[in-house]
Amino acid sequence: EVQLVQSGAEVKKPGESLKISCKASGYSFTSYWIGWVRQMPGKGLEWMGIIYPGDSDTRYSPSFQGQVTISADKSINTAYLQWSSLKASDTAMFYCARTNYQIDIWGQGTMVTVSS
Amino acid sequence: QSALTQPASVSGSPGQSITISCTGTSSDVGGYNYVSWYQQHPGKAPKLMIYDVSNRPSGVSNRFSGSKSGNTASLTISGLQAEDEADYYCSSYTSSSTLHVFGTGTKVTVL
Numbered sequence: 001e002v003q004l005v006q007s008g009a010e011v012k013k014p015g016e017s018l019k020i021s022c023k024a025s026g027y028s029f030t031s032y033w034i035g036w037v038r039q040m041p042g043k044g045l046e047w048m049g050i051i052y053p054g055d056s057d058t059r060y061s062p063s064f065q066g067q068v069t070i071s072a073d074k075s076i077n078t079a080y081l082q083w084s085s086l087k088a089s090d091t092a093m094f095y096c097a098r099t100n101y102q103i104d105i106w107g108q109g110t111m112v113t114v115s116s
Numbered sequence: 117q118s119a120l121t122q123p124a125s126v127s128g129s130p131g132q133s134i135t136i137s138c139t140g141t142s143s144d145v146g147g148y149n150y151v152s153w154y155q156q157h158p159g160k161a162p163k164l165m166i167y168d169v170s171n172r173p174s175g176v177s178n179r180f181s182g183s184k185s186g187n188t189a190s191l192t193i194s195g196l197q198a199e200d201e202a203d204y205y206c207s208s209y210t211s212s213s214t215l216h217v218f219g220t221g222t223k224v225t226v227l
Contacts, residue, residue, distance in 0.1 A: 033215065035214075035215075035216065037218075044119075044203075044205065044218065044219075044220055044221040045154075045156075045162065045205050045218045045221065046218065047214060047216050047217060047218055049214060050214055050215060050216070059213045059214045059215070060214070061214050095161060095162070099215070099216065101148075101150040101209045101215075102150050102152045102164075102167050102168070102207070102209065103152065103154075103164070103207060103216065104152075104164055104167065104173075106161045106162055106163075106164075107161065108161055109161050
């Protein structure tokens with residue numbers, strides 16, 4: 001079964017760092033892009049950026065450039081999304097998604113709450 | 117890269133048909149036959165309902181259909197049912213470096 005399994009919910013304080021994960025199984029991890037999607041409470045889906053684990057080609061949407069880092073470890077079929085210094089406005093649900101021309105598989109989501 | 121434009125809300129009575137539009141540009145919706153639609157129930161991850169403009173994945177009801185004309189794609193739900201009440205998002209492949217863009221989302225209400 002093709003699936004993406006994300007790490008669990010996180011509660012952090014402003015200024016802390018965080019790295020969440022997305023583990024792929026059931027397909028060739030290096031043959032598809034993995035993207036990250038933000039959904040703030042009560043809001044729509046926002047495409048943050050993507051990575052091609054085969055060669056680590058990484059691209060960011062302008063709104064997220066410099067705000068987060070996307071990476072992947074193809075030895076363990078896992079993609080990551082990380083922050084160096086969280087803000088309260090980073091509170092959201094984050095989804096990873098498999099894609100080439102279209103997103104066909106989604107992770108279950110990781111809720112990140114940033115609060116003092 | 118601007119989001120694709122969808123109506124904020126659409127409603128219909130059980131058994132009726134509704135259509136959700138998704139308007140982009142020639143750099144996304146109009147330029148590629150890679151438009152997809154996702155259904156999202158509260159607290160759940162999005163679910164693929166339509167891909168390649170008009171194809172349904174296995175297991176998706178044939179009450180859901182997709183089409184495209186120029187820079188606008190559409191999702192039609194026929195025989196509306198209570199379980200169809202959800203948020204719907206379109207997405208398109210795009211010539212931008214990040215490859216994808218989402219629509220603004222549409223809340224479907226079954227009256």
